[in-house]
Amino acid sequence: MSSIGLSTPPHVVNVGADLLAETVAGQAVPVTNVDWRPPMPGTEADLATVALDPLRRDANARALAAVLDVRARLVDVAPASELLGLERGQFLHAGPPIDWARAAGPLRGALMGAAALEGLVSDPEDAVALFESGSSVSFEPCHHRSAVGPMAGVVSPSMWMWVLEDDASGRRTYCTLNEGLGKVLRYGAYGPEVLERLRWMTDVLGPLFKTAVQEAAEPVDVTGILTQMLQMGDEAHNRNRAGTLMLLRDLGPSMVTSGAAPTDVAEALRFVGGNDHFFLNLAMPACKLALDAARGSDGSTMVVAMARNGTDFGIQTAGTGDEWFTGPAQLADGLYLGDYGPDDANPDIGDSAITETAGIGGFAMATAPAIVRFVGGSVPDALATTRRMHEITLGENPRWTIPILEFQGTPTGIDVTKVCRTGILPQINTGMAGKVAGVGQVGAGLVTPPAEIFPKALAALARRTRARASAQG
Amino acid sequence: MSSIGLSTPPHVVNVGADLLAETVAGQAVPVTNVDWRPPMPGTEADLATVALDPLRRDANARALAAVLDVRARLVDVAPASELLGLERGQFLHAGPPIDWARAAGPLRGALMGAAALEGLVSDPEDAVALFESGSSVSFEPCHHRSAVGPMAGVVSPSMWMWVLEDDASGRRTYCTLNEGLGKVLRYGAYGPEVLERLRWMTDVLGPLFKTAVQEAAEPVDVTGILTQMLQMGDEAHNRNRAGTLMLLRDLGPSMVTSGAAPTDVAEALRFVGGNDHFFLNLAMPACKLALDAARGSDGSTMVVAMARNGTDFGIQTAGTGDEWFTGPAQLADGLYLGDYGPDDANPDIGDSAITETAGIGGFAMATAPAIVRFVGGSVPDALATTRRMHEITLGENPRWTIPILEFQGTPTGIDVTKVCRTGILPQINTGMAGKVAGVGQVGAGLVTPPAEIFPKALAALARRTRARASAQG
Numbered sequence: 001m002s003s004i005g006l007s008t009p010p011h012v013v014n015v016g017a018d019l020l021a022e023t024v025a026g027q028a029v030p031v032t033n034v035d036w037r038p039p040m041p042g043t044e045a046d047l048a049t050v051a052l053d054p055l056r057r058d059a060n061a062r063a064l065a066a067v068l069d070v071r072a073r074l075v076d077v078a079p080a081s082e083l084l085g086l087e088r089g090q091f092l093h094a095g096p097p098i099d100w101a102r103a104a105g106p107l108r109g110a111l112m113g114a115a116a117l118e119g120l121v122s123d124p125e126d127a128v129a130l131f132e133s134g135s136s137v138s139f140e141p142c143h144h145r146s147a148v149g150p151m152a153g154v155v156s157p158s159m160w161m162w163v164l165e166d167d168a169s170g171r172r173t174y175c176t177l178n179e180g181l182g183k184v185l186r187y188g189a190y191g192p193e194v195l196e197r198l199r200w201m202t203d204v205l206g207p208l209f210k211t212a213v214q215e216a217a218e219p220v221d222v223t224g225i226l227t228q229m230l231q232m233g234d235e236a237h238n239r240n241r242a243g244t245l246m247l248l249r250d251l252g253p254s255m256v257t258s259g260a261a262p263t264d265v266a267e268a269l270r271f272v273g274g275n276d277h278f279f280l281n282l283a284m285p286a287c288k289l290a291l292d293a294a295r296g297s298d299g300s301t302m303v304v305a306m307a308r309n310g311t312d313f314g315i316q317t318a319g320t321g322d323e324w325f326t327g328p329a330q331l332a333d334g335l336y337l338g339d340y341g342p343d344d345a346n347p348d349i350g351d352s353a354i355t356e357t358a359g360i361g362g363f364a365m366a367t368a369p370a371i372v373r374f375v376g377g378s379v380p381d382a383l384a385t386t387r388r389m390h391e392i393t394l395g396e397n398p399r400w401t402i403p404i405l406e407f408q409g410t411p412t413g414i415d416v417t418k419v420c421r422t423g424i425l426p427q428i429n430t431g432m433a434g435k436v437a438g439v440g441q442v443g444a445g446l447v448t449p450p451a452e453i454f455p456k457a458l459a460a461l462a463r464r465t466r467a468r469a470s471a472q473g
Numbered sequence: 474m475s476s477i478g479l480s481t482p483p484h485v486v487n488v489g490a491d492l493l494a495e496t497v498a499g500q501a502v503p504v505t506n507v508d509w510r511p512p513m514p515g516t517e518a519d520l521a522t523v524a525l526d527p528l529r530r531d532a533n534a535r536a537l538a539a540v541l542d543v544r545a546r547l548v549d550v551a552p553a554s555e556l557l558g559l560e561r562g563q564f565l566h567a568g569p570p571i572d573w574a575r576a577a578g579p580l581r582g583a584l585m586g587a588a589a590l591e592g593l594v595s596d597p598e599d600a601v602a603l604f605e606s607g608s609s610v611s612f613e614p615c616h617h618r619s620a621v622g623p624m625a626g627v628v629s630p631s632m633w634m635w636v637l638e639d640d641a642s643g644r645r646t647y648c649t650l651n652e653g654l655g656k657v658l659r660y661g662a663y664g665p666e667v668l669e670r671l672r673w674m675t676d677v678l679g680p681l682f683k684t685a686v687q688e689a690a691e692p693v694d695v696t697g698i699l700t701q702m703l704q705m706g707d708e709a710h711n712r713n714r715a716g717t718l719m720l721l722r723d724l725g726p727s728m729v730t731s732g733a734a735p736t737d738v739a740e741a742l743r744f745v746g747g748n749d750h751f752f753l754n755l756a757m758p759a760c761k762l763a764l765d766a767a768r769g770s771d772g773s774t775m776v777v778a779m780a781r782n783g784t785d786f787g788i789q790t791a792g793t794g795d796e797w798f799t800g801p802a803q804l805a806d807g808l809y810l811g812d813y814g815p816d817d818a819n820p821d822i823g824d825s826a827i828t829e830t831a832g833i834g835g836f837a838m839a840t841a842p843a844i845v846r847f848v849g850g851s852v853p854d855a856l857a858t859t860r861r862m863h864e865i866t867l868g869e870n871p872r873w874t875i876p877i878l879e880f881q882g883t884p885t886g887i888d889v890t891k892v893c894r895t896g897i898l899p900q901i902n903t904g905m906a907g908k909v910a911g912v913g914q915v916g917a918g919l920v921t922p923p924a925e926i927f928p929k930a931l932a933a934l935a936r937r938t939r940a941r942a943s944a945q946g
Contacts, residue, residue, distance in 0.1 A: 231843040232706040232707075242705055245718035249718055252739075252742045253742045273726075372876075379877060380879075403706070406851070
């Protein structure tokens with residue numbers, strides 16, 4: 001027990017002990033947390049092995065530094081066929097690899113809609129037979145092609161994609177243009193209005209953005225916009241309102257002088273301005289661009305991707321190459337649109353947890369207290385969540401800071417060993433898709449990965465540690 | 474002394490007592506403040522008189538309700554000559570009335586520049602003789618013409634103004650278009666680049682906005698944008714970043730289809746997008762439009778205007794008609810641009826304290842913690858300031874809420890009796906002008922009104938109370 005002296009005695013009523021500790025900590029008053037949590041069951045031996053890995057400390061420091069060093073700039077917009085060599089019948093999707101038989105409703109719906117968009121079928125329903133046979137179609141994770149996709153994350157050859165580049169390395173990442181909310185392909189809807197919007201995006205919006213990006217006075221600084229967003233109530237996963245407005249600010253002038261018809265430019269401005277989530281599709285590849293800098297760091301226990309396909313939740317780490325560690329995707333707890341309820345929701349889906357992997361989204365909820373009106377929870381929860389995420393991360397991002405926490409950097413670089421040692425799971429803000437193909441969005445909420453994937457990743461890291469040790473011995 | 478039990482004993486180091494109380498309160502934990510402050514010296518008798526005024530309670534409730542009920546929409550943009558009947562040689566300025574002899578450097582500089590803009594002189598320096606003689610020129614407060622002006626607040630006939638209207642009453646308020654920061658007329662600069670920019674605003678920007686406002690799908694909802702800004706880190710006095718972006722979003726499409734040359738549209742978008750303060754000139758008249766609804770409320774002790782001309786700080790109250798209660802404007806405490814320091818700054822100037830009068834600006838600092846990097850102070854100070862302003866205001870604004878304070882409404886309706894009873898002065902965020910005419914902005918900071926103007930207003934309210942009592946007796 002502790003006694004705090006106050007010259008003006010306040011009546012503090014019914015303060016939950018943890019809440020007060022979090023509150024004081026949230027105000028940047030130094031708090032030493034001596035609470036001890038048991039490690040995840042069965043991880044003790046692997047934790048001991050990895051803790052003694054002589055590579056770990058430096059590998060993690062270098063991995064984190066590499067991530068923090070990346071500056072993402074918007075350098076091009078072009079169709080996926082051109083950028084990724086995606087051919088007729090080839091598709092990308094969110095999350096770890098999966099086959100049609102195990103694919104969730106919204107992923108199936110998005111693939112069906114994309115098949116119709118590409119002219120493989122005229123009715124999306126006819127695509128079911130196509131994907132069941134698998135003879136002329138194939139799909140693989142966005143992450144395998146330097147891309148990320150929100151929700152179902154389906155990419156087909158004719159879809160235009162943002163191209164982000166890291167100045168220093170020349171590395172690039174890709175993401176489609178955001179369609180808006182409600183009945184949209186990425187939530188598994190494939191009705192005529194969905195396909196019509198996608199065709200307009202292909203015919204008008206993509207080419208307009210390409211000219212605007214090429215003619216802008218300088219490349220849009222996506223990492224810099226993310227810095228500003230965190231000062232403006234966006235956590236860049238489920239709130240991208242300020243980011244969307246800053247993109248309009250930066251691209252608007254060169255859209256106007258692009259030579260496109262004023263009515264098309266005005267419609268494009270209205271489309272972007274009417275969709276507060278538009279910037280998500282730039283935030284995500286910026287996060288992937290940063291995290292990819294840490295891939296292939298032997299000995300590093302840092303997570304470089306968290307991604308869900310609607311059935312499986314998968315992670316990859318810096319020290320385990322392209323291997324996915326997967327478990328069942330969870331149902332989010334949150335707020336529902338209209339008459340939808342928990343029975344309508346599909347388990348967690350999308351590559352958008354790349355934002356949390358990079359230290360924003362749910363990890364930066366403290367800077368976006370208004371998010372609780374969209375994903376549920378309370379303002380103190382939002383502050384406590386960011387604080388808690390510092391316990392499972394390797395460091396802070398000096399560029400992405402949270403004013404209300406006295407400009408503390410966002411918690412960055414999820415450490416598999418810290419997750420296993422504390423049992424604290426990464427907090428993800430997410431949209432919720434309807435579980436039936438064709439429905440679309442049903443809500444938004446909070447979710448975590450399945451706990452078992454972190455011991456799986458830890459075991460793989462421990463195997464590598466032991467293999468290195470025996471090779472040297 | 475009080476003891477707070479914690480199951481996880483934290484090490485709380487060197488917490489200032491008031492800071493902790495404010496912090497806990499800022500987190501919406503109920504705190505009963507039993508601290509007693511003496512009333513302002515010499516106000517006891519007037520406080521007793523006004524406290525017993527049978528009109529006061531209802532008059533204040535109605536005045537506050539009237540303010541909260543106003544919804545400001547952007548309905549037109551036109552020159553001051555047309556809107557206000559301002560004629561050649563007539564000017565408006567910020568703050569209470571003043572003559573040339575007592576006018577501060579930045580107000581003189583702005584009048585000199587405006588005289589050149591209007592072609593009364595070719596060299597702004599020649600305007601000094603004109604204003605000294607006073608034969609063909611005159612100036613009066615913006616507030617006397619339903620207008621407000623930031624800093625020097627000078628309006629001349631050719632300047633274009635925003636027109637805001639309250640749907641319900643049809644009442645209107647006016648404000649010029651914002652010029653940007655640094656060397657600008659409102660900070661007292663009048664060099665060739667200042668006048669050139671003002672001419673471009675008159676020739677290109679004003680007419681372009683007029684068409685865009687007329688052709689927009691619906692009038693821009695300025696009150697609604699202010700609601701959003703408070704969720705996006707803007708306090709709408711010294712941070713108007715999100716508001717500026719939302720204005721661009723709302724007017725951009727009709728600017729594009731206005732028929733203006735694309736290069737002019739692009740230049741206008743760049744001009745607005747490059748000036749995070751652009752929206753201030755819409756926030757201010759929206760606040761005036763709301764507060765003017767309370768004017769002429771017999772018995773009300775609510776402040777309806779706080780305004781400064783660089784020499785005098787003046788307030789008006791709902792219960793005392795058009796009378797100004799004035800005292801010497803104070804120097805702000807804040808951060809300076811470049812090599813400027815306290816010796817370069819003019820005392821407080823501008824009508825922009827209308828934002829604080831309406832419950833935002835300094836009163837809403839808690840929602841804009843990043844503001845401390847511009848005006849100085851600390852994040853806990855920002856939270857504490859909003860909390861403190863609730864002690865001198867009549868109520869909260871249910872439309873303008875602060876997420877980090879669990880969506881508590883902004884403290885609204887400064888009560889002269891509460892200020893006198895507690896000695897707590899309204900907190901204002903402000904820009905700082907150079908004290909020498911022609912210099913421009915030198916910094917930004919925090920300031921309060923001179924304390925003595927509140928007892929003066931209280932005395933006038935008490936006189937009216939006594940006059941009513943004796944008329945009835």
